[in-house]
Ligand SMILES: [Zn+2]
């Protein structure tokens with residue numbers, strides 16, 4: 001007898017999960033990192049595991065999950081965490097517990113520094129400083145002072161911290177939003193939350209996020225496992241997951257705004273649930 005599909009899926013809605021622990025009052029930002037403050041993220045990452053793919057999955061929604069693939073917000077948020085502010089207003093409407101003020105308080109110091117540093121550096125290469133001197137907005141001495149004192153700082157910070165972080169963060173955002181589902185999946189059912197994404201076309205992005213797309217599904221099933229063990233176990237676990245019917249290389253995910261099925265189509269989720277329902281009837 002073949003192994004029943006989705007043998008390892010969590011039971012559907014049982015007792016509600018306890019709320020995640022509250023945020024600590026205020027902590028120093030981590031400067032070598034130009035993305036979300038880990039203390040702020042801890043709270044919302046636990047929430048991600050509780051409600052992945054639902055409207056209160058703040059962590060993934062803030063990086064564009066559920067937005068149309070061609071939306072300008074999604075494009076911006078892939079390259080700068082500062083663009084999360086554009087999405088935050090949408091989340092506030094769905095989740096009264098989410099606070100835009102807290103988001104800004106925890107993340108603004110580092111994200112503002114990294115965004116401003118990149119913009120100023122770009123302006124320098126485009127000759128904006130010389131232009132402002134030519135039209136009389138910047139005094140010559142002020143401009144020379146910027147070149148002498150600010151430019152060396154920007155060169156070191158952007159080349160050693162900022163650009164590597166942007167590269168890593170952008171690859172992670174592309175892969176993470178590609179492997180998660182949103183909007184039409186059942187609540188608290190890990191089977192529907194992610195897919196196995198190991199298509200060669202995505203290898204350049206996986207390179208900068210430790211093969212996240214191919215192994216993140218294991219993390220949804222075994223959350224406490226460190227990332228390096230997840231990769232080691234993946235060689236044995238992934239074939240079993242494929243055998244059990246987990247989704248694999250669904251490259252259309254982005255183009256459906258991360259929905260499991262097409263818009264308005266409920267049958268895709270129902271069809272995936274069918275073997276489990278039939279199994280229960282047999283038992
Ligand atoms: Zn996840």
Ligand SMILES: [Zn+2]
Pocket residue numbers: 045049219223
């Ligand atoms: Zn996690």
